[in-house]
Amino acid sequence: MTGAMIGTMVLCFALSISVAVSIGLASVVGIQASNAHMLISVKEMFNAINKFPLAAIPFFIFAGNLMEAGGISRRLVEFAKSIVGGVQGGLPMTCVLTCMIFAAVSGSSVATTFAIGAILIPALIKHGYPTSYAAALQATSAELGVIIPPSIPMILYGVSAEVSIGELFIAGVGPGLLIGGVLMVFVWLWCKWKGWGKNDGDGRLAFGPALLQAGWALLMPVIILGGIYGGIFTPTEASAVAVFYALVVGMLIYREIRLPELYAIVRRSVISSAVIMFIIANAGLFAFLITRAGVPDAIGRWLEAVLQNPAMFLLGVNVALFLIGMFIETSAAIIVLAPILAPVAMHFGIDPVHFGMVMVVNLALGMITPPFGVNLFAACTVARISLDRIIGQLVPFVLVVLACLMVITYVPAISLTLRDLVYAK
Numbered sequence: 001m002t003g004a005m006i007g008t009m010v011l012c013f014a015l016s017i018s019v020a021v022s023i024g025l026a027s028v029v030g031i032q033a034s035n036a037h038m039l040i041s042v043k044e045m046f047n048a049i050n051k052f053p054l055a056a057i058p059f060f061i062f063a064g065n066l067m068e069a070g071g072i073s074r075r076l077v078e079f080a081k082s083i084v085g086g087v088q089g090g091l092p093m094t095c096v097l098t099c100m101i102f103a104a105v106s107g108s109s110v111a112t113t114f115a116i117g118a119i120l121i122p123a124l125i126k127h128g129y130p131t132s133y134a135a136a137l138q139a140t141s142a143e144l145g146v147i148i149p150p151s152i153p154m155i156l157y158g159v160s161a162e163v164s165i166g167e168l169f170i171a172g173v174g175p176g177l178l179i180g181g182v183l184m185v186f187v188w189l190w191c192k193w194k195g196w197g198k199n200d201g202d203g204r205l206a207f208g209p210a211l212l213q214a215g216w217a218l219l220m221p222v223i224i225l226g227g228i229y230g231g232i233f234t235p236t237e238a239s240a241v242a243v244f245y246a247l248v249v250g251m252l253i254y255r256e257i258r259l260p261e262l263y264a265i266v267r268r269s270v271i272s273s274a275v276i277m278f279i280i281a282n283a284g285l286f287a288f289l290i291t292r293a294g295v296p297d298a299i300g301r302w303l304e305a306v307l308q309n310p311a312m313f314l315l316g317v318n319v320a321l322f323l324i325g326m327f328i329e330t331s332a333a334i335i336v337l338a339p340i341l342a343p344v345a346m347h348f349g350i351d352p353v354h355f356g357m358v359m360v361v362n363l364a365l366g367m368i369t370p371p372f373g374v375n376l377f378a379a380c381t382v383a384r385i386s387l388d389r390i391i392g393q394l395v396p397f398v399l400v401v402l403a404c405l406m407v408i409t410y411v412p413a414i415s416l417t418l419r420d421l422v423y424a425k
Contacts, residue, residue: 048284070250
């Protein structure tokens with residue numbers, strides 16, 4: 001049964017069938033091969049999405065789209081530019097910093113790509129940066145959208161591995177700051193070497209006016225994260241608060257969202273949410289079938305036998321996840337693999353929250369690696385170029401994030417120090 005499922009899924013991938021449909025078809029083949037009743041598919045697909053924390057996904061997507069349409073994104077860009085935009089290479093640094101701030105609200109890398117990329121990719125091109133570089137930079141920076149909390153993949157990992165979502169969120173701060181900081185230093189040095197961005201400070205607002213203009217936008221992550229860690233509301237409830245705040249600011253304070261425009265924003269959010277939920281439902285059925293076949297136990301025993309210490313286990317997992325992330329969408333990969341790998345990690349004495357950070361950061365890399373990197377497609381759409389044109393510019397960014405991943409993997413304190421302080425462990 002397992003062989004038939006994997007074979008079907010690989011064949012579907014080779015035929016360029018969407019990830020969700022490929023997983024669903026493989027699950028149907030698995031049900032037929034095991035002579036089980038097809039009603040199992042309905043039951044398990046419903047069970048996969050019948051989880052309260054998953055309600056946060058459509059809300060965070062909606063909030064991200066409202067921020068883009070309501071002028072919040074643009075003001076965040078101006079604020080970030082007032083901080084780092086005055087140096088050579090300041091505009092690429094602004095891109096990274098803005099994505100870090102935006103990530104503290106959106107929870108989605110694709111939403112971050114569109115919301116920030118729509119402003120900064122044209123600005124980068126206007127200042128003389130190659131279009132391919134602008135797209136690669138935006139795709140990589142937007143990856144922070146799923147690493148800095150709140151994060152949709154962290155919610156999925158928490159549900160799948162039965163780990164506290166609040167602890168995952170606070171643990172994501174360290175890795176997010178590390179990757180964001182290293183990326184900013186890297187793009188600054190790269191621009192100095194290439195001679196790009198000598199006029200990046202043109203038209204930059206002073207810090208005071210930029211802070212005043214972005215005040216309501218900057219208050220949003222404070223309310224969301226402060227409410228979560230202050231115990232005022234849960235991460236799921238925080239997503240609804242984010243939508244309400246973005247609506248109020250966009251419609252009543254900045255007045256850049258008109259009532260007739262809401263339909264298009266809601267429609268775009270519903271479509272994005274439905275795609276993710278469809279993936280989750282099919283991945284949940286797939287995970288149930290392979291668990292029923294004993295695959296997780298078999299993989300666990302094999303990993304224990306071959307990778308006999310935590311360091312080797314983490315290295316093996318990173319290599320596997322990096323390759324898997326190239327071909328399978330992040331949400332689907334987490335839902336399928338987290339229930340399999342998290343118990344094995346715990347067997348090796350690895351904290352499940354730290355392991356969650358390793359999984360999320362590694363699979364987030366899949367968003368910027370061909371052939372199925374969703375951030376790449378989003379950035380190329382905004383920049384209006386083909387995917388093959390940005391590969392050369394993308395390689396250095398992937399290597400930088402990979403180096404950060406190794407540090408996060410083997411220095412657990414980066415993820416766990418703040419978690420232990422907040423939760424007094």
